[in-house]
Amino acid sequence: DGGITQSPKYLFRKEGQNVTLSCEQNLNHDAMYWYRQDPGQGLRLIYYSQIVNDFQKGDIAEGYSVSREKKESFPLTVTSAQKNPTAFYLCASSRTGGTSGISYEQYFGPGTRLTVT
Amino acid sequence: AQKITQTQPGMFVQEKEAVTLDCTYDTSDPSYGLFWYKQPSSGEMIFLIYQGSYDQQNATEGRYSLNFQKARKSANLVISASQLGDSAMYFCAMREVSGTYKYIFGTGTRLKVLA
Numbered sequence: 001d002g003g004i005t006q007s008p009k010y011l012f013r014k015e016g017q018n019v020t021l022s023c024e025q026n027l028n029h030d031a032m033y034w035y036r037q038d039p040g041q042g043l044r045l046i047y048y049s050q051i052v053n054d055f056q057k058g059d060i061a062e063g064y065s066v067s068r069e070k071k072e073s074f075p076l077t078v079t080s081a082q083k084n085p086t087a088f089y090l091c092a093s094s095r096t097g098g099t100s101g102i103s104y105e106q107y108f109g110p111g112t113r114l115t116v117t
Numbered sequence: 118a119q120k121i122t123q124t125q126p127g128m129f130v131q132e133k134e135a136v137t138l139d140c141t142y143d144t145s146d147p148s149y150g151l152f153w154y155k156q157p158s159s160g161e162m163i164f165l166i167y168q169g170s171y172d173q174q175n176a177t178e179g180r181y182s183l184n185f186q187k188a189r190k191s192a193n194l195v196i197s198a199s200q201l202g203d204s205a206m207y208f209c210a211m212r213e214v215s216g217t218y219k220y221i222f223g224t225g226t227r228l229k230v231l232a
Contacts, residue, residue, distance in 0.1 A: 031218045042208060042224040050218050058219075088160060094218065102150035102212050103169055106220060108162035 002027045004109035006091050011114045013085075021076045021112045023091035032074035033092040033106065036060060043090065049074055050096060078114065085116045119144045121209050123223035130199045131231050137184070138194040138226045140209030149213045151192040152220070153183065156206040165207075168192055199230045 004025045013019045025032065031050050035043040045058030049068040063082025068074055074093075078085045092106040120143040130136035142151065153165040168176045168183045176183040184193040196203055209223040 033220075040227075043222045045219065048219060090160075090162065092162070094220075096218050102148060103167060104150075104212075105152055105164040105167060106162075106210075107164075108154075111160040113160075 004091060004093055004107055006089075006109035006112050009110065009112060011112055013114070013116050015116055016080045017116075018080055019078050019085075019114065019116075021078065021089055021091075021114070023074045023076065023109060025072050025074075025091075025093045025107070025109075027093055027107060028071070029093035029107070030071070030096045031094045032068065033094075034058075034064070034066065034074070034076045035090045035092065037088045037090060037111075046076065046089075078116075085114060088113050119146070119211060119213060119221050121211055121221050121223035123209055123226050125226045126224075127227045127229070129229050129231055130196075130203075132201060133198055135195060135197045136199055136228065138196070138207050138209075138228065140192045140194065140223060142190050142192060142209075142211050144190075144211065144213055146213040149211055151183070151185070152210040152212070153181070153192075153194045154208045154210065155203075156208065156225070158205070162208070166194070196228075201230050201232060204228060204230045 007022045033048040034046040044060050046064050047066040049055035065077045089112045091109040094106045095104040122141045149170045151168045155163045166178045166181045168185045180197045182195045206225045208225045210220045212220050
């Protein structure tokens with residue numbers, strides 16, 4: 001079955017440590033995204049990538065880094081520079097494609113709940 | 118700048134009744150897509166329904182329909198015959214042709230279905 005996997009589901013880290021969240025998709029989608037969600041809030045875009053070896057900052061990229069070395073993988077590193085890293089992180093992917101691209105919905109992974117103490 | 122507004126932070130509906138969740142958007146692009154997602158307490162995002170800016174008819178998917186009023190820039194989600202399992206957060210989102218494949222999300226509406 002095609003889909004997006006995120007691991008782990010729950011992650012605990014000590015303050016000052018970098019941590020990498022995994023995101024893998026087998027949907028053959030070109031575009032991939034990382035969102036942060038705080039309790040009772042909407043989704044805020046951290047980074048997105050439209051093609052391998054290319055990515056763009058979203059609205060809240062400070063303290064985060066990504067890589068896109070393979071089409072199916074888009075890992076997110078939460079660095080020690082991120083002041084409030086405790087949150088729910090969602091990875092998503094979508095097809096791309098010109099004017100017809102507006103109809104392509106995003107597919108989401110199950111999310112990773114990161115707690116930093 | 119493109120923006121999605123959901124003005125209802127929380128809604129209650131009686132089981133088997135219909136409910137409308139509001140969504141207004143702002144864009145200068147003539148071509149765009151509008152989406153609704155459901156997020157249960159488990160956290161995963163579930164795609165519900167899509168409406169294109171050039172679609173002449175309102176989209177429907179089972180118990181979900183989208184009340185699209187282009188002139189008012191609104192794309193309200195209507196859930197008919199509410200079920201207890203419909204209790205969740207609901208997000209409205211938009212994607213533009215001229216955008217860089219970014220999706221803009223609203224802040225969401227928490228729906229609680231009462232037995």
